[in-house]
Amino acid sequence: MDLFQLSWTALRTAVAGLADEDFARPSGCTGWLVRDLVCHLVIDAQDVLITLVTPSAEEPTHDAVTYWHVTDTPPAGDDPLDALTVRLAAAYEDPGLLTFHLDDVGSAAGRAAELADPALRVSTQDMVLTAGDYLSAYVLEWTLHHLDLIAHLPGAERPPAESLARARAMLEEIAGAPFPASWADEDALRIGTGRRAPTDAERAGLDGRWDGRLPLVLG
Numbered sequence: 609m610d611l612f613q614l615s616w617t618a619l620r621t622a623v624a625g626l627a628d629e630d631f632a633r634p635s636g637c638t639g640w641l642v643r644d645l646v647c648h649l650v651i652d653a654q655d656v657l658i659t660l661v662t663p664s665a666e667e668p669t670h671d672a673v674t675y676w677h678v679t680d681t682p683p684a685g686d687d688p689l690d691a692l693t694v695r696l697a698a699a700y701e702d703p704g705l706l707t708f709h710l711d712d713v714g715s716a717a718g719r720a721a722e723l724a725d726p727a728l729r730v731s732t733q734d735m736v737l738t739a740g741d742y743l744s745a746y747v748l749e750w751t752l753h754h755l756d757l758i759a760h761l762p763g764a765e766r767p768p769a770e771s772l773a774r775a776r777a778m779l780e781e782i783a784g785a786p787f788p789a790s791w792a793d794e795d796a797l798r799i800g801t802g803r804r805a806p807t808d809a810e811r812a813g814l815d816g817r818w819d820g821r822l823p824l825v826l827g
Contacts, residue, residue, distance in 0.1 A: 612721055612743040615750035615771035619649070620714050622757055622765050623707055631703040636759030636803050638682070639690065643706060645756055647697035650710050652749065653717040655732070659742060660720045664731040672744035673781045675737060679827045682802055748826075751775035755797060772797065783824055788813035800824050 623646055631643040640648070700706040726740030737745075751771045758764035767775075772793035779800050780786050787796040790813055798804045802823025806814070814822075 609726055609740060609743055611747045611771060611774050613718060614768050615747050616718055618768050618771065619750045619754045620710060622754060623710055625765065628703045630761060633760050636756030642757060643697045643703065644694050645753060646706050646710055648693050649753065650713055651693065653713040656717040656746065657720055659730050659732040660724050660739060662731050664729045664736045666729065666736045668729060668736050668738055670735045670737050672741040673778055675735065675745040676782050676826050678782065679825045682823065682825050747771060748775045748778045752797060752801060755794065755803065779824065783821065785817040801826060
């Protein structure tokens, strides 16, 4: 729960520190500009609010790791929902309106998470999780998108070390194998999810457990 707040606050702070011209730069998400990614974060924050007020009487079916599933198709930016996100982002026109909306809805999502009972069972996407597991799953979401946000902004604030470490551990649990210890957490997350290709030296550090398994496309 604490890492949810830490990673979410850091991501929103990074967005608040962007210059207007930064919103037109490419992000680390294929086909999306920074403004498109920020618009996606608004939708994510709405999802958090909706899920936390959608209780379930059923037993949990998933946890923070099994919430994620690995697909075979890397995003190409042409998914209908992705296309809608791009149109919504463009409709804001003024980046200040977009950051205001994220701060408004994002603050509410953070407050709802802070007030949530970790043992509360909630329903989302045909899954039932405890609120604690649901919010923990979002540490990976926030951390990856923080890396996406700053992919072409070298001077921007990076994700907290604690968030990076936890996101890496979750990705390794999803994969069922650890990344080489020589890889920094940022590199493990970027390479592991296909956000960049490994160098020859990095590829040489992978053992047989990773043959044919990269990238891990999360859905």
